[in-house]
Amino acid sequence: MPADPHDLAPIAGDSMAAPTRRRQTAGARRRRALRLRERLRTAALGAVSIIAFLGLWQAASSTHLDLFLRFDNIPAPSQVAVRAVAVVGSQSFLNDVLTSCDRVFLGFAIAALLAVPTGLVIGRYRIAHDLIFPLTELLRPVPAIAWVPISIMLWPTDWQSIVFITFLGAYFPILLNTLHGVRRIDPVLVLAARSLGASEGAIFREVYLPGALPAIFTGLAVGMGVGWVSVIAAEMISGQSGIGYFTWEAYSLIRYSDIVLGMVAIGLLGLVSSTAIRGLGRLAMPWIPAP
Amino acid sequence: MIPTKGLIEIDHFGLEYISDGGATQAVADVSLSVRPGEFVSILGPSGCGKSTLLNAVAGFLKPTQGRVRVDGEEIRAPGADRGMVFQQYSLFPWKTVRQNVEFGLKMKGIGADQRERMARTLLALAGLIGFEDHYPDRLSGGMKQRVGIVRALATGPKVLLLDEPFGALDAQTRVIMQQILTNIWQRLRISVLFVTHDIDEAIFLSDRVYVMTARPGRVKAEVAIPLPRPRDPESMIGAEFLALRRELAGLIREESLHAMGGELAGGMSGIDVMLGDGSLVEML
Numbered sequence: 001m002p003a004d005p006h007d008l009a010p011i012a013g014d015s016m017a018a019p020t021r022r023r024q025t026a027g028a029r030r031r032r033a034l035r036l037r038e039r040l041r042t043a044a045l046g047a048v049s050i051i052a053f054l055g056l057w058q059a060a061s062s063t064h065l066d067l068f069l070r071f072d073n074i075p076a077p078s079q080v081a082v083r084a085v086a087v088v089g090s091q092s093f094l095n096d097v098l099t100s101c102d103r104v105f106l107g108f109a110i111a112a113l114l115a116v117p118t119g120l121v122i123g124r125y126r127i128a129h130d131l132i133f134p135l136t137e138l139l140r141p142v143p144a145i146a147w148v149p150i151s152i153m154l155w156p157t158d159w160q161s162i163v164f165i166t167f168l169g170a171y172f173p174i175l176l177n178t179l180h181g182v183r184r185i186d187p188v189l190v191l192a193a194r195s196l197g198a199s200e201g202a203i204f205r206e207v208y209l210p211g212a213l214p215a216i217f218t219g220l221a222v223g224m225g226v227g228w229v230s231v232i233a234a235e236m237i238s239g240q241s242g243i244g245y246f247t248w249e250a251y252s253l254i255r256y257s258d259i260v261l262g263m264v265a266i267g268l269l270g271l272v273s274s275t276a277i278r279g280l281g282r283l284a285m286p287w288i289p290a291p
Numbered sequence: 292m293i294p295t296k297g298l299i300e301i302d303h304f305g306l307e308y309i310s311d312g313g314a315t316q317a318v319a320d321v322s323l324s325v326r327p328g329e330f331v332s333i334l335g336p337s338g339c340g341k342s343t344l345l346n347a348v349a350g351f352l353k354p355t356q357g358r359v360r361v362d363g364e365e366i367r368a369p370g371a372d373r374g375m376v377f378q379q380y381s382l383f384p385w386k387t388v389r390q391n392v393e394f395g396l397k398m399k400g401i402g403a404d405q406r407e408r409m410a411r412t413l414l415a416l417a418g419l420i421g422f423e424d425h426y427p428d429r430l431s432g433g434m435k436q437r438v439g440i441v442r443a444l445a446t447g448p449k450v451l452l453l454d455e456p457f458g459a460l461d462a463q464t465r466v467i468m469q470q471i472l473t474n475i476w477q478r479l480r481i482s483v484l485f486v487t488h489d490i491d492e493a494i495f496l497s498d499r500v501y502v503m504t505a506r507p508g509r510v511k512a513e514v515a516i517p518l519p520r521p522r523d524p525e526s527m528i529g530a531e532f533l534a535l536r537r538e539l540a541g542l543i544r545e546e547s548l549h550a551m552g553g554e555l556a557g558g559m560s561g562i563d564v565m566l567g568d569g570s571l572v573e574m575l
Contacts, residue, residue: 192381195349196395197371197446206394210385287385287426 075257080264083257093246097265100231100242103159104273107166108227115171115223116216119178120208136175144169144230148237162234162242169230170223177222181215182208214288217281221274228270243269294328297449297482298362299348305356306343316507318343320356323501323510325450325482332485332493334539335503336547341486342378343508345454348484349375361450371395374443376453380435382427388414388438389423395446413441416475433464437471444475450482457492466524469495473522490539494532495522502542505549512542 054077059065061076075083087093122129144165151161185208193207235244247262282290306318318340325331333341346352347359350369359366361373369375382391392414393406401409414420417437427435436456443451453472457465469492476483487493493500494516502512518531526532 186379186381188377188379188381189383191349191351191369192375192377192383192442193394194369195351195371195373195375196442197398198394199398202398207383210383213385285385287387287428289428 073256075260080257080260084261084264087258087261096241096243096246097269100235100244101269103163103235103242104166104224104227104231104269107163107231108170108224110163111167111170111223111227112174112220115174115219116178119175119216119219120182120204120212123179123182123212124204124208136172140172140176144226145233145237148234151234152238158238158240162231162239165234166227166231169226173222173226174216174219177215177219178212181212181219184215185211210285213285214281217277217285220281221277224273224277225270228266228273232266294480294482296362297325297327298360299325299450299482299484300360300363301344301348301357302360303357304344304347304354304359306340306347306352307355319507319509321503321508321510322357323513325484327482328480330476330483330485330496330498332487332497332500333503334487334490334493334500334543335508336505336543337488339503339505339546340508341488341503342454345375345452345484345486348450349373349452371399371446372449374446374448374451376436376439376443376451376456378455378458380427380432380439380459382435382438382442384427387424387426388419388430391427391438392442392445394442399446410441410445413444416478417441417471431464432460433468436460436468440472440475444479444481448481450484451476453483453485455487458487458489465492470523472496473520477520488543490536490543491527493539494518494535495527500539502539503546505546511546514539514542 057074058076058078060069060071061074061079063071065071118132122132147165147168148161151164152158155161155164189207189211190203193203198206231242232244232247235242236248239245243262243265247259247266250256250258250262282288301321301323304318304321305316307314307316309315321340321344323331323333323344333344335341343352347354348361348366350366350373353367366373383394386394389407389410392410396406396409410423411420414423417440419434419437419441422430422434427438430438439456440451440453457468460468473496483496485493485496497516500514500516501510502514503509504511514535516535518526518529518535
């Protein structure tokens with residue numbers, strides 16, 4: 001047996017994870033080239049269906065197709081594009097977008113700040129679970145949009161009631177995912193922390209929170225999605241501003257191209273938000289290997 | 292230097308748990324001790340309650356009979372004065388090797404610089420230099436358990452408790468891990484209580500071995516391992532080693548057969564006579 005413990009470092013059969021920076025040059029370059037080609041192929045295939053969709057739509061609208069489905073009032077993609085140039089840069093459109101973002105992010109932030117700690121606590125303590133969870137399960141099946149009339153009566157301003165609807169939409173997915181995240185933590189990790197002298201507070205901070213983080217981020221992504229659904233619906237029903245209101249108003253005022261513009265904007269905003277959450281998740285969880 | 296701390300005393304320990312079928316006695320009237328700086332193994336068939344004993348010393352469960360003491364103090368709760376290494380991998384996946392090892396020190400409120408210095412010595416001792424910033428996910432099984440051992444030792448515990456820590460590893464890695472553990476133990480002179488069902492492992496590592504009976508677990512025998520140290524894998528084919536192996540195998544076999552049921556045991560003991568002792572050890 002080697003007297004110097006440092007001699008133990010390179011151990012045969014146990015060196016799977018040895019750092020291999022040098023090997024990464026030639027092989028890695030070839031692999032990267034292959035991966036690039038594969039990605040181009042994937043992108044090209046995806047483009048085929050998107051272009052076909054736009055082409056068929058363009059054809060249907062410009063010929064005023066009327067075969068059960070009626071395209072006579074549906075604006076063609078080309079008309080939407082022309083309209084987009086005029087509208088997208090305008091102050092009022094920007095205001096609508098910012099108003100909706102404001103509502104979503106506020107409702108979402110409140111939901112996250114309440115749901116994550118609640119989820120951690122009811123995941124950890126049986127008594128908190130038994131106390132709070134039945135109420136949660138009672139309220140959860142009611143879609144956030146169904147709260148619109150009550151919310152309008154409950155809150156002094158439209159703005160507050162729409163934020164509340166958004167909050168409700170985001171709250172439950174975040175809560176449930178956090179709860180499941182806590183439940184899925186290997187109990188041996190809690191024992192390990194305890195035997196290393198961790199207090200109850202430290203176990204929350206160092207074990208439950210990071211252990212539930214992957215599930216929490218899943219909940220945040222879902223919550224953000226439901227938050228957008230809720231805000232758009234609430235604005236369509238009760239708002240006087242926002243991108244949902246813009247879209248509905250376009251219908252009332254027969255500005256049909258604006259409807260599609262509103263839809264595209266909503267889709268893009270949802271995409272940007274969920275990408276941002278995924279990016280935050282990757283930053284917050286460096287131990288999860290990139291997909 | 293003769294170690295003075297780390298005396299484990301298990302005194303008429305019993306554990307009974309209540310389930311649907313009524314009360315079950317998992318462990319009954321076990322008395323054993325580990326002297327300061329001694330390496331002691333508990334060897335027994337699966338389900339004999341060896342892990343239960345270890346969990347009681349760790350403070351994860353309370354005895355229903357008897358007492359467990361470390362340095363005269365009764366165990367009431369888990370604590371960093373007793374390092375625990377688990378059978379399954381128990382590293383925090385969200386912490387790097389270094390952060391895992393420093394965890395106990397952080398809980399003690401030791402500053403980052405000092406933590407790093409203290410952790411580095413132990414990481415070197417376990418051959419983990421160069422892997423400090425890796426996440427556990429990227430380590431092999433053997434490395435994970437080495438980090439687990441180092442993590443348990445980082446706070447400077449009085450005793451180290453290991454619950455079949457190498458059970459999930461392949462044979463070669465296992466032997467290497469046993470050497471590393473011996474090496475660390477000889478450097479630190481810490482008391483070790485080691486649970487295993489592997490006879491060779493128990494002999495190679497220990498100063499003394501307690502053999503436990505099948506459920507309810509009791510101490511069946513206490514066997515001293517007088518093999519000189521340092522030991523190496525070659526010493527595992529010497530006559531002295533084989534004699535110890537035969538003795539322990541005999542004790543364990545009775546319990547394994549007992550655990551499997553009387554009828555089978557009767558049949559097997561008939562074969563015992565025909566085969567003689569040497570080849571039967573191989574069978575086990």
